[in-house]
Amino acid sequence: MLARANRIVAATDYRRLVRSGRRAGGKLTLAYGRRSDPDSPMRMGVIVARNVGKAVVRNTVRRRIKAVGWSLARDTRGLDVVVRALPSAASADFADIDAEVRRLVVRLQERS
RNA sequence: ACGGGCCGGUGGACGGUCGCGUCGUCGCCCGCGAGGGCGGCGCCGAGGAACGUCCGGGCUCCGCAGAGCAGGGCGGUGGGUAACGCCCACCCGGGGUGACCCGAGAGCAAGUGCAACAGAGAGCAGACCGCCUCCGAGGGCCUUCGGGUCCUCGGCGGUAAGGGUGAAACGGUGGUGUAAGAGACCACCAGGGGCCCGUGUGAGCGGGCUCGCUGGGUAAACCUCGCCCGGAGCAAGGUCGAACAGGGACCGAUUCGGCUGCUCGUCGAUGGUCCCGGGUGGACCGCUGGAGGGCCGCGGCAACGCGUCCCCGAGAUAGAUGGCCGUCACCGGUGCCUCGGCACCGGGACAGAACCCGGCGUACAGCCGGCCCGUUCCG
Numbered sequence: 001m002l003a004r005a006n007r008i009v010a011a012t013d014y015r016r017l018v019r020s021g022r023r024a025g026g027k028l029t030l031a032y033g034r035r036s037d038p039d040s041p042m043r044m045g046v047i048v049a050r051n052v053g054k055a056v057v058r059n060t061v062r063r064r065i066k067a068v069g070w071s072l073a074r075d076t077r078g079l080d081v082v083v084r085a086l087p088s089a090a091s092a093d094f095a096d097i098d099a100e101v102r103r104l105v106v107r108l109q110e111r112s
Numbered sequence: 113a114c115g116g117g118c119c120g121g122u123g124g125a126c127g128g129u130c131g132c133g134u135c136g137u138c139g140c141c142c143g144c145g146a147g148g149g150c151g152g153c154g155c156c157g158a159g160g161a162a163c164g165u166c167c168g169g170g171c172u173c174c175g176c177a178g179a180g181c182a183g184g185g186c187g188g189u190g191g192g193u194a195a196c197g198c199c200c201a202c203c204c205g206g207g208g209u210g211a212c213c214c215g216a217g218a219g220c221a222a223g224u225g226c227a228a229c230a231g232a233g234a235g236c237a238g239a240c241c242g243c244c245u246c247c248g249a250g251g252g253c254c255u256u257c258g259g260g261u262c263c264u265c266g267g268c269g270g271u272a273a274g275g276g277u278g279a280a281a282c283g284g285u286g287g288u289g290u291a292a293g294a295g296a297c298c299a300c301c302a303g304g305g306g307c308c309c310g311u312g313u314g315a316g317c318g319g320g321c322u323c324g325c326u327g328g329g330u331a332a333a334c335c336u337c338g339c340c341c342g343g344a345g346c347a348a349g350g351u352c353g354a355a356c357a358g359g360g361a362c363c364g365a366u367u368c369g370g371c372u373g374c375u376c377g378u379c380g381a382u383g384g385u386c387c388c389g390g391g392u393g394g395a396c397c398g399c400u401g402g403a404g405g406g407c408c409g410c411g412g413c414a415a416c417g418c419g420u421c422c423c424c425g426a427g428a429u430a431g432a433u434g435g436c437c438g439u440c441a442c443c444g445g446u447g448c449c450u451c452g453g454c455a456c457c458g459g460g461a462c463a464g465a466a467c468c469c470g471g472c473g474u475a476c477a478g479c480c481g482g483c484c485c486g487u488u489c490c491g
Contacts (some may be wrong), residue, residue: 008214014430034392045430055163060434063132067435069130094435 006073008045008080017045017082024104027067028089028097032082033108042076044069047084061085064094068101079109 008014014026021032036043048058066085083101 010430011274025477032391047430059464063434070435 002038003044006043008043008067008082013080014047014082015080017080018047019076020085022108024107025050026100026104027103028086028092028100030084030086031101031104031108032084033105034080036078036080040078042069042073042078043080044073045082047082051082052085055091057090058085061097064097065069065101067094068098072102072105076105076109079105081105081108 006047008017015033017034021034024031024033044066046062050058052061054056062073062085065085069083083104090095
């Protein structure tokens with residue numbers, strides 16, 4: 001899980017990232033990124049919409065993405081990212097989600 | 113033993129590692145301060161349905177003299193409850209060999225409406241075949257010549273006993289009666305109305321007398337009767353309140369403009385300080401101990417109530433309760449086999465709090481317990 005400092009909390013931040021952030025897409029997720037102050041920690045937000053599944057499934061998907069986010073936050077700085085789960089993420093296991101989210105975040109980091 | 117009915121319980125356990133949220137505590141840092149940030153440690157951290165949001169309440173704000181109408185809900189009786197559309201007990205009807213199960217179970221002798229097909233006729237019933245009297249025509253037979261009797265055809269009628277149709281045809285069976293028939297009359301049976309007796313708090317139940325009274329269904333069809341119901345919801349509602357814009361007071365040593373061409377003065381804008389209302393971003397309260405749970409005792413058939421003692425440890429806000437990995441139980445396979453185990457593989461459902469309770473409904477891998485019924489076997 002992510003500590004509060006590593007989370008995107010404000011609705012306005014979500015809007016700005018989804019509308020004008022850089023995008024990177026995979027089979028399971030879609031990521032929106034934006035450079036922030038290089039000294040500030042990485043921040044991540046997660047969107048899991050209704051079409052992914054029922055409440056229990058959505059919770060599991062969100063927690064897995066956040067678990068990936070926590071390990072990324074240790075050596076990534078100066079990046080805001082929002083990860084949107086696609087319906088296919090519901091049936092994926094942790095290893096697949098971990099690999100994909102990691103790849104997408106690295107891509108957003110390099111392209112900035 | 114097998115099959116079945118009802119009621120209740122449970123919804124894996126332990127650990128490692130990396131983490132998250134509330135609270136407590138210690139340390140450091142920032143701030144004049146209220147307070148905030150970071151780090152360490154400790155406690156606690158989803159359900160029986162947290163679900164659907166279908167009922168009923170508490171709580172909050174708004175509305176409200178009283179009554180009626182509209183609209184919605186409920187509907188055997190008695191009880192339980194804060195309340196209910198829920199629960200318990202009982203009654204009646206239906207189903208089952210039985211334990212038991214099912215029933216919106218008030219009113220279609222207030223009105224309106226609806227009912228395919230078949231059938232002559234389905235609602236103030238109805239004559240297709242059949243049965244019967246009478247009238248007319250024709251014919252046979254008998255005749256004491258007056259007529260009698262039988263058959264066929266046509267006609268006016270009678271008839272609900274028989275056939276046939278249907279889910280349903282004006283109660284059933286037998287008799288009297290009649291031209292043939294008919295609850296027209298009689299006996300018994302079934303149903304209904306009225307009066308009465310006994311019994312039960314009551315729905316009802318049991319019984320007696322009497323009236324020939326006897327056309328069915330449907331009200332989760334309109335409707336009638338009785339009872340109940342104000343609206344919106346914790347994003348309720350409340351407290352504190354930036355920034356920007358607005359209003360006011362004072363200062364005026366800046367700049368600009370008006371009175372006025374100049375000086376003084378004055379007014380307005382700008383500038384500074386302070387105040388005011390509104391209440392956005394935001395913060396805090398509401399926010400979790402309550403119609404709460406458990407043991408025992410008492411009252412009650414029960415639902416439930418009363419009393420003593422004990423227990424109570426989610427409260428997030430882009431939303432914590434997790435990710436990964438072991439061990440042991442449990443279940444299902446396969447193999448070995450000393451018939452008790454041992455290996456290996458696989459499986460664990462339905463489902464995630466968002467103000468809180470009481471219900472209902474729905475989903476669910478498995479496991480456990482109690483009572484009862486039927487069949488069969490043994491003693």
